[in-house]
Amino acid sequence: MIKVTNVKVVVAKEKLKEARTHQKSYADKHRRSLEFQTCDHVFLKVSPARGVRRFGIKGKLSPR
Incomplete structure (x- = not known):
């Protein structure tokens, strides 16, 4: 199962x-x-x- 996953990861990296x-x-x-x-x-x-x-500041300058 780990080998299959590793193969799929390698294929995905190649495609990327x-x-x-x-x-x-x-x-x-x-x-x-x-x-x-x-x-x-x-x-x-x-x-x-x-x-x-x-102009980007809205509301209180120092909210609690």
Whole structure:
């Protein structure tokens, strides 16, 4: 019974490894290195550091 379980675990690990390699190869095709030249326009996403924390607090600051 232990041998059967060990064999099933090995098969499951192999299938997970195969799925991981498929997913990784798919993701690598869509990822490309970015190169910027001078005078290129770039959009930056910036969020304020202080304002975000203040609006996230609800209710009492120190509940008992």
